Amino acid sequence: MAIIQTTIAGIRSMTSPLATDRYYVSDIEKEGFWLFDPLDTTSADNTGTILKDTSGNVYKRIDEGIIDLKWFGVTGSGNESIIIQTAINVCAYKTLWIPEGVYYAKNLTGISNLTISGQGTLKSDSTAVVPDTLLAFTDCTNVTIRDITLDGNKGVVPGAP
Structure with a gap:
């Protein structure tokens, strides 16, 4: 080898x-x-x-059960829904690690047997009058979300007065 x-x-x-x-x-x-x-x-x-x-x-x-969102190419600039959804889709029975930073997305769909953890923020990128869903889990079981921020308010920028 x-x-x-x-x-x-x-x-x-x-x-x-x-x-x-x-x-x-x-x-x-x-x-x-x-x-x-x-x-x-x-x-x-x-x-x-x-x-x-x-x-x-x-x-x-070789991942040892923790999948880092950065591996998929997120940058924290612009809507990254497709990249984030791709990461979610491969994380059954694993942990998706959201590193420090703000990642914009909308209409994400969760899966069963998933843990989302980290230090970062998933923030809505919806521009609709009636906001889109940031993250939805329909008919999912064994889901844990911890130590991250889910922010559905696109109009507020973190750190702004």
Whole structure:
């Protein structure tokens, strides 16, 4: 087994991975170990937990049960609903970590067996007269949300007087 230091772009440009190797991604806020899964040919690349190379090979992050929202590419600027929803969707039986910062979204849908935790804020990006839902859990069980802020008031900017 070899440990190969690379980047997300480096993995995506690979063509002949070995299942015995581990790939360490050193991209800032996306660091971590990945492995090639030769049995998976169908998973979609989501940047956070699944990567695909130019030959269609699938690499999976070794995550130990905690998924960092930053792995998926959130920046805290603009509506990031699609990115945040992608992260939620892969977190069944895991914890989605919301790092410090404010992340704008709307109409997020929760899943069962999910914990959302962290230090950050999910803030509504709704511009509708009747606001959209920030985060909804319909027919979901075993859901825990702790140590984050859910802010449905788009008109108020954190830290403003």
